[in-house]
Amino acid sequence: MIIGTPKEIKNNEYRVALVPDGVKEFVKNGHEVLIEKGAGVGSGFSDEYYQKAGAHIVDTDELYKRAEMIYKVKEMLPEEFRYLREGMILFTYIHSNAFREQTDALLESKTVGIAYEDIEDKDGKFPLLKPMSEIAGKGGMIIGLQYAQKINGGNGLMLARVHGVKTPEITIIGAGVAGIGAAEIAVNLGNKVTILDIDLDKLEKAKQILPPNVELLYSNAKNLEECLVRSDVIVNCILWPKWRKDHMISKDMMKIMKQGSLILDVSCDEGGAIETCRATSHDDPIYVEEGITHYCVDNIPAAFPQTSTYSLCNATLPYALQIANKGYEKALKENKYLRKGLTCYFGELTLEETGIKQNRPYKTPEEILDI
Known part of the structure; x- marks a missing residue:
């Protein structure tokens, strides 16, 4: 051939x-x-x-x-x-x-x-998404550090633990490959990290991999709302079914989020898990909606x-x-x-x-x- x-x-x-x-x-x-x-x-x-x-x-x-x-x-x-x-x-x-x-x-x-x-494997997972998911999760978190900076349109919060200053809070939606990758970067910088997922087996695996101070929560409406209220960064790492018309985070729900906080949509499903997300490029990566900065580049691994x-x-x-x-x-x-x-x-x-x-x-x- x-x-x-x-x-x-x-x-x-x-x-x-x-x-x-x-x-x-x-x-x-x-x-x-x-x-x-x-x-x-x-x-x-x-x-x-x-x-x-x-x-x-x-x-x-x-x-x-x-x-x-x-x-x-x-x-x-x-x-x-x-x-x-x-x-x-x-x-x-x-x-x-x-x-x-x-x-x-x-x-x-x-x-x-x-x-x-x-393409799937015998466990129903996606082996050709997995390697890019890890890089997208880690890369998205690394890039998020850049767009939290005031000089790049962010609110100026350093996403790291600094003595004498309140530690930033980061919520990661999804405990899959991308979510674990994002969490590894976030927690190693000293942030308070919470991971949400509906799969208890994935949360158990995350418990074995990540430090004990990472909070692992079952993803339900109450826990998600509490995370939206207190978080400085929301990282979406779940693939939203294309046929669904609803959203995990709606436009109205953003009213309870901190003004100037950051959404990193690693999965980048337009109008998917996050209603306000639309694909952006490395040339023009962010936009602000409802007072929240959105980073939704659909080919994060291309940066690495x-x-x-x-x-x-x-x-x-x-x-x-x-x-x-x-x-x-x-x-x-x-x-x-x-x-x-x-x-x-x-x-x-x-x-x-x-x-x-x-x-x-x-x-x-x-x-x-x-x-």
Whole structure:
């Protein structure tokens, strides 16, 4: 199979899907790898590194014309839609429910789209979200330190313990990978940290990992309200179901929060768990609503590309090799966990949550593949 890794064109996206060591794995398995010129520069990989690993450096047009599988990081942007074609495999973070225009283009072009974010493991977790979730949680908290500063539009509160001064309070919603990552940074700076979750097993795991002074609360209306009243920072680390119309934190609830406090929405589901959240960019990362500063950048790991590129490739490469070695149809039929990621298939939508959110007809992957 011919695998093509393009240069990401999303604003401030410095990651690349494939590292040189990953190229070697494809070549060892008898595949050809095309890398767009300059694709790895943002992550510290020159074209020469890729060539030494066995890849061919090509321009954008040649890559999309020849590649049978496009192996990338972010969703396809409108400028890239013209490269989509029937039977081409797109393996990336697709987020079809959030980008209707992209979904239209994928269906019209009859592309085979397999989304990182929907692939599951035997425990029902999302192994290709996990590495980026850790970096997003930790990175979001690190970046939050910057936007709490007065010179960057914050209220001027140092998010750290300083003797003689009241210690800041940080509430993290979600005790998953992102939440634990955010908590590790926050607690190591001496902040008072509370984690909310409805999963008692996750809270038990957090208890084993984090210091005993971290408060672990069951997430209910009373506990959430108390945290909103007293917290200086709210960090949202839960994925909100796309079909839900309600919110964990509504616009009205912000009236009880401290004026000038900070919301870091790591999950960045527009109008999701937090009603007032909308995606922002690294160029224009914050806005103020109801007196609360919101940071809702939807690609936080892109700010740390040398770390996140390696982490992402480590997670996605085994699945990419399955698709390349077996072909997409056999790989999807044989691996039910990979099959969860099938988003579209020759003009048919195969992801339920996108069908519900966008009011589109859809079929299950099993129906499409006749399993």
